[in-house]
Amino acid sequence: MKFLRSLIVGVAAFACVAAHAEDPKELNFGIISTDASSTLRQRWQPLIDDLNKKTGLHVKAFFATDYAGIIEGMRFNKVQIGYFGNASAMEAVDRSNGEIFVKTVTADGSGGYKSLLITNVNSRFKTLDDVFKNTKDVNLGWGDPNSTSGTLIPGYDLFAKRGVTVNSATFKTVLPSSHEANLLAVVNDKIDVATNNTMELDRLKMQHPDKFAQVRVLWTSPLIPSDPLVWRKDLPQDTKDKLRDFFVNYAKTDPHEKEVMKNLTTFSGFVASSDAQLLPIRQVALFQLKQKIEADKNLSDADRKTQTAAIDAKLTALNNEAPKQ
Structure with missing residues (x-):
């Protein structure tokens, strides 16, 4: 009887250890709100389906109405993996126990993308000088507060270097929105100028060349490191290994995977990275x-x-x- 009790205790202890060693039953993959949730889901779900199939993990897409929702989701362990821009990744690393493990590779192999200031081709704003001549007469489409290309980079490289603060006292209006919404507002001539990035513009050129023809680029930033994927540091090592192996090998040769990436955005795949890219x-x-x-x-x-x-x-x-x- 004593032996049986010991055996039962031993088996229970082993089961407990094994349960802790197993991958989490479900992971939430947070995706920053560059576009409408329905659009993002359509682009990302095929990749997540491939991820689940190849790794045996159970990963679900998680969308929030703004970047902060994904950052806070990771902070409180409601999100375990996330696709971020660099500025929002910095917040996730600093505040949400996050760590960069891979970054995207652009289709042209440049390893990054650029922030833009755009306007409609028929706009009265032909040059940057036209914008800065009288900013009180300019309706500005601005990005999410945690957006790299929508706020951080243009806020510094475009506006701060010219001594201009982006607020309602400086501009006629400042309208924060997603990249998609700002791009459509420019295409439809509903706003004077707006921030955006080369990835969104390249996708518009591929999918809607007629709308792309309605956009004029007024300013282009220096190269920004390509977007990272971040995981929570406390994920089990086995889970991390599965995630890293999947992403660094994805879309290298498989035609289906290449098509998924093509539809996802202008990325061609992923390479290993670290928090160092935030420098x-x-x-x-x-x-x-x-x-x-x-x-x-x-x-x-x-x-x-x-x-x-x-x-x-x-x-x-x-x-x-x-x-x-």
Whole structure:
């Protein structure tokens, strides 16, 4: 009897350990709201179906109305994997126990994409000078607060460098929306100018060349690192291995997988990556913060000096992390 009890306890303990070693029964894959949820689901579901079939995992797509919903979902472990832009990935890494494990590869092999400022081809805005001549007369289509190409990069490289703050005091209106909505607003001449990116414009050119012909590009940013996928650090190692192996090998040769990627976006596949790809994004974010502090009239000179010195120290540390050319 004593042996039987010991055997039962041993079996129960083994079962408990085995249960913890197994992959989670269900994973939620958060996808940032660059477009309408129905559009995103149509693009991403074939890839998620392939993921489940090849790995044996049970992954479900999770959509939120804004980027913050995916970031918070990962923070509270309602989302375990996510497709992000770099700015939102930075938030997920810093606040939501996230870690970058792969990044997308663009179809042209450039390893990135660019932020844009666009207008309708028939718009009165022919150049950037026309926009900055009198911003109070400009209706601006802006991106999600956590969008890399919709807010962070143009906010710094396009506007801050010209001493222009993006708000309702500077522009006639500032209308935050998704890339898709801003692009359609420009195509239909419903807004003066809007931020966007080369991925969205390339997709429009492929799918609707007539609408693409209605867009004029006024500004193009430097190259932005391609979009990353982020997982929660506390996922079981076996699950991480399955996820990484699936993505780095996806769409390399299989015609079906290549077609899935073609319909998904302008990506051709994925390659391994890490949090290190966020370095230039962190630098831009710190530059922006420094500018805000320097312009804050409510701060004393001493406080301003202390805070900017702290940012300079962080920037120096980031510069030291940068790979040597």
